[in-house]
Amino acid sequence: MRVAIFTEPHRGASYDDQLRMARLAEDSGFDGWLRADHYQAMGDDPGLPGPTDAWLTLAGLARETSRIRLGTLVTSATFRLPGPLAVLVAQVDQMSGGRVDLGIGAGWYEREHRALGIPFPTVGERFDRLAEQLAIVTGLWSTPTGSRFSYAGDHYQLQDALGLPKPIQTPGPPIIVGGRGPKRTPELAARYADEFNMPFRTVEETAEAYERVREACDRLDRRATGRDPLVLSAGIVVAIGRTDAEVRRRLAPLHEKSALPPEDPVAGSPAQLVERIGEFAEVGTTRVHLRLTELNDLDHLELIAAEVLPKLVG
Numbered sequence: 541m542r543v544a545i546f547t548e549p550h551r552g553a554s555y556d557d558q559l560r561m562a563r564l565a566e567d568s569g570f571d572g573w574l575r576a577d578h579y580q581a582m583g584d585d586p587g588l589p590g591p592t593d594a595w596l597t598l599a600g601l602a603r604e605t606s607r608i609r610l611g612t613l614v615t616s617a618t619f620r621l622p623g624p625l626a627v628l629v630a631q632v633d634q635m636s637g638g639r640v641d642l643g644i645g646a647g648w649y650e651r652e653h654r655a656l657g658i659p660f661p662t663v664g665e666r667f668d669r670l671a672e673q674l675a676i677v678t679g680l681w682s683t684p685t686g687s688r689f690s691y692a693g694d695h696y697q698l699q700d701a702l703g704l705p706k707p708i709q710t711p712g713p714p715i716i717v718g719g720r721g722p723k724r725t726p727e728l729a730a731r732y733a734d735e736f737n738m739p740f741r742t743v744e745e746t747a748e749a750y751e752r753v754r755e756a757c758d759r760l761d762r763r764a765t766g767r768d769p770l771v772l773s774a775g776i777v778v779a780i781g782r783t784d785a786e787v788r789r790r791l792a793p794l795h796e797k798s799a800l801p802p803e804d805p806v807a808g809s810p811a812q813l814v815e816r817i818g819e820f821a822e823v824g825t826t827r828v829h830l831r832l833t834e835l836n837d838l839d840h841l842e843l844i845a846a847e848v849l850p851k852l853v854g
Contacts, residue, residue, distance in 0.1 A: 541817060541821055541825070541826060541827070541828065541852045542571040542572070542826065542827040542828070543570055543571055543817075543827075543828055543830065543848075543849060543852065544570060544571045544572030544573065544574055544609070544827065544828070544829045544830070545561070545565045545570050545572070545573050545574070545829070545830055545832060545841065546574050546575070546576075546613050546775060546829040546830060546831045546832070547561065547573070547574070547575045547576070547831075547832060547835055548575070548576045548578070548831070548833070549575055549576070549591070549592050549597070549835065550576060550578040550579065550580060550581050550582070550587055550591050551581055551585070551587050551793075551833065551834075551835075552581070552585070552586075552587040552588050552589070552835075553592070553835040553836075554589055554592070555592055555597055555600060557835045557836060558575065558592070558597055558601065558835065559600070559601060559604055560838070561573070561835050561838065561841065562601050562604075562605055562608065562610070563604070563605060564838055564841055564842070565608055565841060566605050566606070566607055566608035568841065568842065568845035568849070569845060569849055570608060570845070570849070571608070571609060571827070572608060572609035572610065572611065572641065572829075573601070573605075573608050573609070573610055574609075574610070574611045574612060574613040574641065574643065574829060575594055575597065575598070575611075575612060575613070576594070576612070576613065576614075577594040577595075577612045577614060577615045577616050577619065578591070578616075578649060578652060579591045579593075579619075579652045579655075579656055580649070580651060580652035580655055580656075582649065582651075594612050594615060595612070595615075595628050595629070595632060598610050598611070598612070598632050598636075598640070599631070599632045599635055601636075602632050602635040602636035602637075602639070602640070603635055603636075605636075605639075606637075607639075608639065609639045609640070609641055610632075610636055610639055610640055610641070611640055611641030611642060611643055611713075611716070612641075612642065612643045612644070613643040613716065613718075613737065613739075613775070613829060614643035614644050614645040614716065614717075614718065614737075615642065615643060615644045615645070616644075616645060616646075616647035616648075616649075617644060617645065617646055617647055617666065617669055617670040617673045618646075618647035618653060618658055618659065618660065618661075618666060618669070619647070619658065621696070622672065622673040622676035622677055622696055623676065623680065623696075623698055623701060625673065625677060626676065626677045626680040626681060627704075627705065629642050629677070629707065629713060630681065630705045630706060630707040630712075630713075631705060633707035633708050633709055633712075633713050634705065634707065634708055636708075637708065638707070638708035638709045638713075640707070640709070640713040641713060641714045641715075641716055641735070642677070642712075642713050642714070642715050642716065643715075643716035643717075643718070643737070644670070644673065644674065644677075644715065644716070644717065645670065645717070645718070645719060646663070646666040646667050646669070646670040647660070647666055648666075665695075667724050667728075668694065668695060669695050669696075670728065671724075671728060672691075672693040672694070672695050672696050673696070674715070674717075674728060674731075674732040675691065675693070675732070676691050676693075676696060676698060677712070677715075678711070678712060678715070678732055679691060679703075680698075680701060680703045681703065681706065681707060681711055681712035682703075682711040682712065683701075683702075683703030684703075685703070685704070685706065687703065688700040688701060688702065688703070689701045689702075689703045714734035714735055714771075715732055715733045715734050715735070716733060716734070716735040716736075716737050716773070717729040717732065717733035717735075717736060717737070718735075718736055718737030718738060718739055718773075718775075719737075719738075719739070720738070720739075720741065720745075720749065722752060726749075726752040726753045726755070726756035727756045727759075727760070729753050729756065729770065730753060730756035730757040730759070730760045730762055730770070731760055731762075733770060734768070734770065734771060735770060735771035735772075735773055735827065736749075736750070736753045736770050736771070736772055736773065737773045737774070737775060737829065738750070738772075738773070738774050738775065739774075739775035739829075740775045740776065740777050740803040740804060740805075740831065741774075741803070741804055742804045743816075743819045743820055743823060746774050746820065746823060746825070747823035747824070750772050750823060750824050750825075753770060753772070757769075757770065771826055771827055772824045772825050772826060772827075773825060773826070773827035773828060773829060774820045774825045774827075774828050774829070775828070775829045775831060776805075776806055776813075776816060776817070776820075776828055776829070776830050776831065777794065777803050777804070777805035777806070777831045777833075778790075778805065778806055778813060778830045778831060778832060778840075778844070779791040779794065779805055779806070779807040779833070780806065780807070780808060780809060780810055780812065780813050780840070780843065780844070780848075781809075781840075781843070782843065787807055787808060790807075790833065790834070790837065790840060791805070791807045793833045793834065794807075794833065810843065810844070810847035810848050810851075811847075813830075813844070813848050814848055814851045814852065817848075817852060830844065
């Protein structure tokens with residue numbers, strides 16, 4: 541089981557806060573440190589000192605860490621054009637020595653789009669744009685050096701792009717596609733992704749999502765393309781502690797009003813988190829993303845490293 545840390549800096553975190561946590565996660569033996577791609581907090585708290593850009597942050601972390609994988613869970617396709625996004629992620633992959641994961645989704649939080657003047661199309665158009673972005677990003681990365689890449693879509697058109705720079709990872713950084721959608725999400729994951737992530741739901745709901753993705757892989761005959769099977773991952777909201785008081789303190793932010801849909805947190809002892817990860821493993825999960833709400837609560841991360849990670853070896 542690969543265990544990554546997932547963070548939400550839009551709740552309130554500076555670059556230095558994120559660097560401190562990413563370095564501790566690396567030193568503690570975690571597989572990855574991934575962050576949300578949002579420009580605004582989702583409750584009434586403004587999230588001081590304010591938002592940080594996901595990919596600018598990851599570029600900095602790429603130079604200040606050495607082993608841990610870095611990425612987004614997930615980049616909003618509404619925030620960036622696909623051609624520049626391919627350049628951006630390839631450059632950060634180079635800067636990290638080949639340690640980047642690109643999680644990408646259609647975008648969903650309307651309020652931050654309206655606040656910053658970012659167009660927010662209908663959900664159908666957002667998924668259409670996501671599909672085109674996936675085709676373009678993977679197409680640019682896989683174009684042989686010296687060749688050109690063109691694309692004529694309904695929303696994006698590229699003409700004779702060089703497909704440069706190339707990322708270190710080939711044919712490109714692993715792509716993560718995830719979500720609860722029953723139709724388009726599984727098909728996009730089967731066609732373009734290296735990892736499918738089910739975020740913060742029950743084991744039963746996650747197993748059902750995995751089955752939809754497996755069916756999509758069979759329907760699109762993914763194996764015939766010679767690609768590796770999809771990594772199946774799960775997001776887990778975590779609020780554990782040594783005492784009931786610690787648990788209550790870490791659980792408190794999850795009760796605050798938020799635009800997020802209902803979630804299924806693990807609130808209790810380290811042993812309960814070990815048990816939940818084991819349940820996810822039984823339905824096919826091979827990577828978990830543990831969402832820690834407070835970036836400055838480094839004791840939370842240290843507790844998981846000391847009491848959970850050793851139980852998952854072997």
